[in-house]
Amino acid sequence: MAGGKIRKEKPRATSNHYQGGISFHKSKGQHILKNPLLVDSIVQKAGIKSTDVILEIGPGTGNLTKKLLEAGKEVIAVELDSRMVLELQRRFQGTPYSNRLKVIQGDVLKTELPRFDICVANIPYQISSPLTFKLLFHPTSFRCAVIMYQREFAMRLVAQPGDNLYCRLSVNTQLYARVSHLLKVGKNNFRPPPKVDSSVVRIEPRKPQPQVNKKEWDGFLRVCFIRKNKTLGSIFRQKSVLLMLEKNFKTLQAVLASLNGSNGEAAGMDLGDQSMGMEDDDHEMDGDDDDDVEMDEGQGGEFKEKVMNVLKEGGFEEKRSSKLSQQEFLYLLSLFNKSGIHFS
Numbered sequence: 001m002a003g004g005k006i007r008k009e010k011p012r013a014t015s016n017h018y019q020g021g022i023s024f025h026k027s028k029g030q031h032i033l034k035n036p037l038l039v040d041s042i043v044q045k046a047g048i049k050s051t052d053v054i055l056e057i058g059p060g061t062g063n064l065t066k067k068l069l070e071a072g073k074e075v076i077a078v079e080l081d082s083r084m085v086l087e088l089q090r091r092f093q094g095t096p097y098s099n100r101l102k103v104i105q106g107d108v109l110k111t112e113l114p115r116f117d118i119c120v121a122n123i124p125y126q127i128s129s130p131l132t133f134k135l136l137f138h139p140t141s142f143r144c145a146v147i148m149y150q151r152e153f154a155m156r157l158v159a160q161p162g163d164n165l166y167c168r169l170s171v172n173t174q175l176y177a178r179v180s181h182l183l184k185v186g187k188n189n190f191r192p193p194p195k196v197d198s199s200v201v202r203i204e205p206r207k208p209q210p211q212v213n214k215k216e217w218d219g220f221l222r223v224c225f226i227r228k229n230k231t232l233g234s235i236f237r238q239k240s241v242l243l244m245l246e247k248n249f250k251t252l253q254a255v256l257a258s259l260n261g262s263n264g265e266a267a268g269m270d271l272g273d274q275s276m277g278m279e280d281d282d283h284e285m286d287g288d289d290d291d292d293v294e295m296d297e298g299q300g301g302e303f304k305e306k307v308m309n310v311l312k313e314g315g316f317e318e319k320r321s322s323k324l325s326q327q328e329f330l331y332l333l334s335l336f337n338k339s340g341i342h343f344s
Contacts, residue, residue: 032122043068046118050072057121069092120145155181181201221329313335314331
């Protein structure tokens, strides 16, 4: 109006919104790849064949999905957010790709995954660990998974003995798969940008799968990585560890006695959750806890001596988990099992 002041409107921030008006929620791990060159590089490094059925997790608005459809035979996209599902359907409706895209709406951790040849995904980082093992334990074999992870998590996956980030996650994952680092990805390649950098990792399941009791192996590693830089002799002298192992030992002996000389199949039985209530994370516990109390030389009796003899027999008493290879862990577990000591 004449004689009046014109109020300047502040420009609305659009960095957190897709061009179609969909807002992205950081709390849900929604960080959409916006760099087309990066998308092309991920697809190229995945080594997709024209006959491949591709599993994509968290497709978002479909930037990566489009390139996957161009490279493979079919894309099965699992998406939790109904708004993203509608956007995917809108984006590919009426295109040559529409009949080669199958969208499953739901939580991927609760969804029964179909057969696929390769998985390519930019996932919500908060589901990194459970999703990785869901894929590794998928009932039908697949060639590989190429996944975007938070950088520190990715470095834990590929860490080797002696590395600062070598941990239970490293040993567990590498037992079931060959893992390699492909790309480092800066935060500005996403909309909205996350707070941390990312990495793309290639995971190839081992064939055949290792013949180990999964619960036994996991329970064993949980104990070994209570304090990865302490000696195994110190860890296995801890009162909480010895009490848990002795409880398992006595339970197994009672079962074997009740079977009256059966064929020994009970030795591989599941003794229940005896993992001392430790949280299912990928970091060793830090600091000093009451559970770190070691039994005195005169305490623990015959069972403590039995455990220590296993460590001495294999030359592990003064070794540290942070330096042990996968084969050394497997060998030590076999020595414990041979002595009737179990971890699950």
